[in-house]
Each structure stands twice: as C-alpha cells, then as structure tokens.
Amino acid sequence: xxxxxxxxxxxxxxxxxxxxxxxxxxxxxxxxxxxxxxxxxxxxxxxxxxxxxxxxxxxxxxxxxxxxxxxxxxxxxxxxxxxxxxxxxxxxxxxxxxxxxxxxxxxxxxxxxxxxxxxxxxxxxxxxxxxxxxxxxxxxxxxxxxxxxxxxxxxxxxxxxxxxxxxxxxxxxxxxxxxxxxxxxxxxxxxxxxxxxxxxxxxxxxxxxxxxxxxxxxxxxxxxxxxxxxxxxxxxxxxxxxxxxxxxxxxxxxxxxxxxxxxxxxxxxxxxxxxxxxxxxxxxxxxxxxxxxxxxxxxxxxxxxxxxxxxxxxxxxxxxxxxxx
Amino acid sequence: xxxxxxxxxxxxxxxxxxxxxxxxxxxxxxxxxxxxxxxxxxxxxxxxxxxxxxxxxxxxxxxxxxxxxxxxxxxxxxxxxxxxxxxxxxxxxxxxxxxxxxxxxxxxxxxxxxxxxxxxxxxxxxxxxxxxxxxxxxxxxxxxxxxxxxxxxxxxxxxxxxxxxxxxxxxxxxxxxxxxxxxxxxxxxxxxxxxxxxxxxxxxxxxxxxxxxxxxxxxxxxxxxxxxxxxxxxxxxxxxxxxxxxxxxxxxxxxxxxxxxxxxxxxxxxxxxxxxxxxxxxxxxxxxxxxxxxxxxxxxxxxxxxxxxxxxxxxxxxxxxxxxx
Numbered sequence: 001x002x003x004x005x006x007x008x009x010x011x012x013x014x015x016x017x018x019x020x021x022x023x024x025x026x027x028x029x030x031x032x033x034x035x036x037x038x039x040x041x042x043x044x045x046x047x048x049x050x051x052x053x054x055x056x057x058x059x060x061x062x063x064x065x066x067x068x069x070x071x072x073x074x075x076x077x078x079x080x081x082x083x084x085x086x087x088x089x090x091x092x093x094x095x096x097x098x099x100x101x102x103x104x105x106x107x108x109x110x111x112x113x114x115x116x117x118x119x120x121x122x123x124x125x126x127x128x129x130x131x132x133x134x135x136x137x138x139x140x141x142x143x144x145x146x147x148x149x150x151x152x153x154x155x156x157x158x159x160x161x162x163x164x165x166x167x168x169x170x171x172x173x174x175x176x177x178x179x180x181x182x183x184x185x186x187x188x189x190x191x192x193x194x195x196x197x198x199x200x201x202x203x204x205x206x207x208x209x210x211x212x213x214x215x216x217x218x219x220x221x222x223x224x225x226x227x228x229x230x231x232x233x234x235x236x237x238x239x240x241x242x243x244x245x246x247x248x249x250x251x252x253x254x255x256x257x258x259x260x261x262x263x264x265x266x267x268x269x270x271x272x273x274x275x276x277x278x279x280x281x282x283x284x285x286x287x288x289x290x291x292x293x294x295x296x297x298x299x300x301x302x303x304x305x306x307x308x309x310x311x312x313x314x315x316x317x318x319x320x321x322x323x324x325x
Numbered sequence: 326x327x328x329x330x331x332x333x334x335x336x337x338x339x340x341x342x343x344x345x346x347x348x349x350x351x352x353x354x355x356x357x358x359x360x361x362x363x364x365x366x367x368x369x370x371x372x373x374x375x376x377x378x379x380x381x382x383x384x385x386x387x388x389x390x391x392x393x394x395x396x397x398x399x400x401x402x403x404x405x406x407x408x409x410x411x412x413x414x415x416x417x418x419x420x421x422x423x424x425x426x427x428x429x430x431x432x433x434x435x436x437x438x439x440x441x442x443x444x445x446x447x448x449x450x451x452x453x454x455x456x457x458x459x460x461x462x463x464x465x466x467x468x469x470x471x472x473x474x475x476x477x478x479x480x481x482x483x484x485x486x487x488x489x490x491x492x493x494x495x496x497x498x499x500x501x502x503x504x505x506x507x508x509x510x511x512x513x514x515x516x517x518x519x520x521x522x523x524x525x526x527x528x529x530x531x532x533x534x535x536x537x538x539x540x541x542x543x544x545x546x547x548x549x550x551x552x553x554x555x556x557x558x559x560x561x562x563x564x565x566x567x568x569x570x571x572x573x574x575x576x577x578x579x580x581x582x583x584x585x586x587x588x589x590x591x592x593x594x595x596x597x598x599x600x601x602x603x604x605x606x607x608x609x610x611x612x613x614x615x616x617x618x619x620x621x622x623x624x625x626x627x628x629x630x631x632x633x634x635x636x637x638x639x640x641x642x643x644x645x646x647x648x649x650x
Contacts, residue, residue: 078619136485150584152482159586160461161621166583169616171576173499181616183579251496254508258491259475259584261484291494291506294403296486 005069009057009110010315011050012117013075015039015091018046018053020311022061027128027312027319033057042094051107070111072318073100074120074310081162084114113318116158117310119165122149123156124313125266129305134263138256139303140167140249142271146188150260156317168192170255172248190248193270196224200241210237228274245271246278250285257290257298268303330394334382334435335640336375337442338400340364340416343371343378345636347386352453352637352644358382367419376432395436397643398425399445399635406487409439438643441483442635444490447474448481449638450591454630459588463581464628465492465574467596471513475585481642493517495580497573515573518595521549525566535562553599570596571603575610582615582623593628 007030011020019034035053037046050073058065077089084101086092105112115123122139131137135154141147146168150157157164168188169181176185177195189195204216211230212222222230230238253265272278283300290297305312332355336345344359360378362371375398383390402414409426411417430437440448447464456462460479466472471493475482482489493513494506501510502520514520529541536555537547547555555563578590597603608625615622630637 134485152477157477157585159621160459160588160623161586161619163582163619163621164584164586166586169583170580171497171614174497174573174576181618183614183616248499251499255495255580256584257488258494259489259581260482261486261489261491263485289496289508291508293506294486294488296484296488298485 005067007061007063007068008315008319009054009068009071010120010311010313010318011053011071011073012120012310012314013037013050013073013092014117015076015089018049020053020057021308021315022057022063023312023315027316029308029312030061030063031057032308032311033060037092039092043092043098046092046095047103047107050104054108054110065110068110070113070318070322071104071108072113072115072120072314072316073104074115074117074314075100076117079114079116079162081113081115081158084112086114111318111322113314113321115156115314115317116149116162116165118147119149119156119158120311120313120317121147121268121309122151122165122266122313123317124305124309124311125268125303126151126154126313127316128312129309130266130301130303131264136260136262137264137266138165138167138260138262138298139266139268140191140252141269141303142192142249142267143269144192144194146186146192147269150262152260152262167252167256170252172251187248187252191245191252191271193224196227196241196245196271197222199244200227200238203237203241208237211235212238224271225273228277232277242277243281246281247285247289249282250289253282253286253298253300254290257296261296262298264299264301266301266303268309272302330392332386332388332393333640333644334379334393334396335445335636335638335643336378336396336398337445337635337639338362338375338398338417339442340401340414343374345378345382346633346640347382347388348637348640352641354633354637355386355388356382357633358385362417364417368417368423371417371420372428372432375429379433379435390435393435395438395643395647396429396433397438397440397445397639397641398429399440399442399639400425401442404439404441404487406438406440406483409437411439436643436647438639438646440481440639440642441474441487441490443472444474444481444483445636445638445642446472446593446634447476447490447591447638448642449630449634449636450593450628451476451479451638452641453637454634455591455626455628456589461585461587462589462591463490463492463585463587463623464591464593465516465577466594467516467518467574467592468594469517469519471511471517472594475587477585477587492577492581495577497576497580512573512577516570516577516596518549521552521566521570521596522547524569525552525563528562528566533562536560537563549596550598553602557602567602568606571606572610572614574607575614578607578611578623578625579615582621586621587623589624589626591626591628593634597627
C-alpha cells in the first residue's frame with residue numbers, strides 16, 4: 001500500500017448507470033456511488049458525467065483527491081486495453097474510437113486504466129470473491145447475455161486482440177440457434193438468463209404445452225425464474241428447457257476444462273438466482289459429460305460479490321497496473 | 326548462450342521409438358538420433374534405453390558430455406511437469422508414477438525437464454516453426470487422435486492440473502460420437518486422421534454408397550487420404566465426410582478464438598498431408614462460422630517442423646527452464 005495515496009476508484013460504465021466505489025487498502029469498500037449515465041446525450045455529456053462521478057465519489061468518501069492512487073474503469077464493447085481506447089460501445093451512442101483512458105486522465109489529473117467490463121468482473125471475483133484462494137479461474141456471467149473472463153496463474157488473460165474470455169460465443173450446438181453476433185449455436189443462446197425464457201416461449205409457439213402457455217399467448221416471454229419455478233412445480237416442458245440449459249452450460253465447462261484446465265469456474269449473473277436448481281444440475285451434467293480419465297475437474301461454484309464484482313475488479317486491475325494499495 | 330555448455334538434447338519418448346536431436350545455439354539441429362523403445366520390456370529396460378540414447382547421441386554429434394546444458398523430454402500420458410513425474414503412459418507398460426526427471430538426472434548427471442509431448446510439439450512450432458513470429462499460438466495435432474498445446478504471450482500454459490491444451494477432447498457435437506475417453510462428441514472423434522476414415526466406414530456400413538464401399542466390405546477402414554482422394558474424385562459421401570471434418574475443425578477454432586483469442590492456430594499431424602483440401606476448406610468454414618463483429622480472427626496455418634516439432638520443443642523448454650543456449 002502507498003500510505004500517501006491509499007485509495008482507488010473502481011467504475012462500471014454502463015448504458016444506464018455509472019456506478020462504482022471508492023476502495024481503501026486491501027480493496028476494502030469505503031463507499032458506493034451511482035449516477036445515471038444519460039447515455040442518449042452522447043459522448044461529451046457522458047464524459048462530463050464520468051468526471052462528476054469521480055468528484056462526487058471523492059467527496060462522499062470524505063477523502064482527499066491527492067489520496068487517490070488511480071481510477072479503474074470497466075466498460076462494455078470492443079476496446080484496446082493497451083491503447084486505452086473504446087472502439088465501439090453498443091449501449092453508449094456516439095462512443096466510437098474514444099481514447100477514454102488518456103482523456104479522462106488528462107481531465108482529472110488521475111492515472112486511469114480501462115478494462116472490458118466482463119474481464120473486470122472476473123478479476124474482482126478472483127481478487128476477493130469466489131476465486132480468491134486459487135490462481136486460475138474462469139468466470140461466466142449468465143445475464144442478458146453470457147460474459148466471460150479468464151485468469152491464469154493470477155493474471156488476467158486478455159487475448160492477442162483483447163477479446164479472450166468471450167465464452168458466451170463459443171459454439172455449443174453446431175448450426176444451432178442464431179445469435180445476434182452472426183454465429184449459430186453460441187452458449188449465450190442457451191444459457192443466458194434471457195435465452196431460457198426465449199427457448200420456452202419458442203417451444204410453446206411451436207405447439208408444446210406448459211403451465212406458462214397462457215402467458216406466452218398473451219405476448220409475454222417468461223423469465224428464467226418463471227421457467228425454473230414451473231420446472232420445480234412439475235411442468236415437463238420447463239423441466240426439459242431447464243435441464244438443457246444446465247447441460248449446455250456443463251458442455252461449456254467441459255470445454256474450458258480441456259482448453260484451460262482452471263481450478264475453478266465461477267458462475268455469476270441473474271441466472272444464478274435459481275440457486276441449487278442451477279448449481280447442482282450443472283454439476284451433475286458436468287460430472288456425467290466430462291472424462292473421468294484424469295483428475296483435473298475444475299470446481300464449479302457461484303460468484304460471491306454480486307454486482308460489485310466489476311467495480312472491485314476494475315479497481316484491483318488499476319492497482320496492479322499503476323501501483324498503490 | 327552458455328559458451329561452456331552450448332548443446333541441448335531434445336527427446337521424444339514414444340511407445341515405438343526414442344527419438345530426438347542434439348541442438349546447438351539457436352536450436353540449430355546438430356544430429357537426429359532414434360532407437361527402438363522396446364516398451365514391452367518394461368520400465369527398467371526403457372530407462373536404460375533412454376540413457377543409451379543420450380550416450381549415443383552425444384557420440385554421434387561429436388560433442389563432449391560436459392558441453393550439454395540440459396535434456397528436455399517430451400512424453401505421453403498424464404504427468405506433473407512441476408514434479409517431473411509421469412503418472413501413467415498408455416504406450417509404455419509398467420510406467421506408473423515414475424519420477425523420470427529426477428531419476429534420469431541422477432543417472433546421467435545432466436539437468437532434465439519433463440513435458441507433455443503435445444505441449445512440447447506446440448512449443449517447438451512456437452519457438453522456430455509456424456508460430457515463431459507471434460506470441461500467442463494454439464496448436465492442434467490431427468493424427469491418430471487430436472493433441473493440443475497452448476502458448477500465451479510466449480509462455481506454455483500447462484493448466485492448473487497439467488492438462489490444458491487437450492483441445493481434442495473439447496466437445497463439438499453434444500451427445501455425439503462416443504470417445505474412448507468416456508465423453509461423447511469430442512473433436513478427436515471428427516477431426517483426427519483416424520476419425521475421418523472411421524466415419525466414412527460407419528456411413529457405408531449404415532447403407533450409404535461410395536467408391537470406397539468395396540474396400541469397407543472387404544473389412545478395410547479407409548485412411549483420411551483415401552477419403553480426401555475420393556472426395557476430389559467426386560464421391561458424394563466422401564465429400565460430405567471431408568466437409569464435415571473441416572466444419573468441426575472450424576468450430577473448434579471458433580471456440581479457441583473466443584476463449585483464448587490467439588494470433589495463430591497451427592494445424593499439424595497426418596491429416597495436414599491433404600494440403601489445401603484441408604486448409605482452404607477449414608478456413609472457409611471458419612470464416613462463415615465465426616462472428617464478423619470484431620477483428621479478432623486468428624490465422625489458421627499449417628505446422629512447418631513435421632515430426633521434429635516435439636524434440637525441438639522439448640529442447641527449447643529445457644533451455645528456458647534450466648538456462649543455456
């Protein structure tokens with residue numbers, strides 16, 4: 001720890017909110033802070049909002065600006081970590097080829113690092129969450145889509161083109177369901193929280209029966225929790241969809257096992273709200289799907305940091321790169 | 326380079342032959358040497374054969390034993406690189422929990438390192454072959470099975486349990502063809518040289534017609550080259566089998582792209598004797614199967630070192646670990 005600059009800011013730049021925290025020694029949380037992104041007003045406005053978040057967070061934490069060692073930002077979209085440039089951010093209109101790291105450093109006088117938000121979340125779980133006692137971790141965030149991050153031997157692996165860890169777009173069903181990314185059969189189209197409800201809706205539209213058929217006929221898409229509840233209650237279609245979700249997730253875990261051989265695979269995101277119904281079934285499918293000829297099975301566990309993972313990870317990575325706490 | 330000890334020995338310990346080379350500065354090949362393993366005679370005999378190989382290779386190279394910096398051994402089977410122990414070697418009867426590294430070092434007076442043979446081959450291509458000008462490479466050896474090796478940022482990634490890079494056992498067809506490893510749908514069951522002929526034979530046995538049907542009825546399994554030749558000659562079944570082979574290989578490459586984001590994927594092994602019929606079709610499938618939303622496609626290329634890759638890589642890894650040349 002740098003005793004002169006003991007604080008690090010971790011920011012998650014989202015399409016809806018700019019949120020994050022002020023972290024002290026050992027990544028201890030001092031305060032959380034969140035403001036609306038107001039993304040529709042374009043880059044210049046959001047850039048000012050980022051500066052405002054920093055000013056407000058420092059004030060709210062009751063610390064001095066001179067006590068801040070660095071700022072870590074996790075952001076969506078293709079980017080270059082090395083160059084500190086966001087190439088494109090789907091949820092931030094007008095953000096094209098933005099050298100965010102250097103511009104924000106210049107505007108604030110603070111050292112800044114830029115990371116992919118999924119990588120930041122994975123590193124947060126590795127640093128102080130579900131992976132804190134191991135060295136090699138892959139995280140899968142099962143939310144609207146499926147994000148991923150890869151930590152090998154204590155280091156975030158970003159890939160040659162800053163695009164490693166896109167596990168959601170590994171193909172688990174050749175020629176399978178179309179994905180907005182242009183591929184077919186991506187894990188994301190089976191094991192994201194959204195995909196679970198969509199697959200059930202499509203099955204009902206194709207003629208299958210379910211206790212959720214009425215809701216679908218009313219134009220609703222069931223949530224993953226709706227599907228899990230219906231499965232628990234004995235609905236055969238929901239049981240099949242839920243079981244397939246866990247199976248495809250297990251296939252992805254097998255592929256990670258054989259490719260990277262990590263100690264732990266950490267599951268995060270909205271889908272893990274299903275609890276044991278997700279974890280136990282996925283572990284069962286993993287055991288029956290993976291080989292038994294070598295003792296190299298990763299543990300499959302749930303994340304522990306919730307939505308703080310990304311901001312903690314952004315702060316931790318900034319500390320690693322710039323120094324301090 | 327250590328001017329006092331400029332030489333490194335690289336050995337590939339196979340079930341049939343102990344082969345390898347003496348390498349000088351810059352991994353330049355001084356001589357190759359090969360002797361039968363005589364594996365059926367058990368561990369003690371093979372251990373003496375290894376020492377004999379070393380003695381003969383030093384003599385054949387016309388160098389002094391004192392000029393040898395280290396010995397790198399690539400061997401099959403589950404092992405611990407860190408402990409230098411072979412747990413089990415399917416093609417070497419009696420090799421169970423053998424601390425080969427330390428025993429051979431003691432017997433020869435030379436520093437020894439032990440690597441998985443597929444990892445050694447991948448590192449050889451990275452060091453001086455098809456990956457020598459990039460930093461992140463995945464190699465797939467398409468032979469009897471499908472071996473793999475992963476080099477990230479210039480470092481061999483062995484995995485938490487020394488089992489990373491087993492790309493041949495990533496699943497490309499959920500619930501697909503059974504694999505001796507116990508899984509279903511492994512890449513190895515579609516894109517190994519052996520699997521190509523087996524799939525054609527099975528299709529004929531199931532009633533499909535082909536110019537190769539007569540050979541199959543005579544009890545033969547076509548080779549991958551037979552299938553490729555028949556495909557070239559217009560045989561529809563062979564064309565389908567060959568095309569599917571390249572497609573599943575492309576799916577594995579897409580999954581490597583999104584998981585590891587390497588600069589290059591190097592294909593090796595007997596299947597690459599098909600030349601452009603393999604490379605171009607695989608590249609075509611890769612382009613049409615992978616996303617287009619990010620410029621992060623790895624190049625797919627052929628290996629350049631042939632069967633020397635493993636011994637060069639074993640020597641290169643020994644140099645890295647122990648020092649010298």
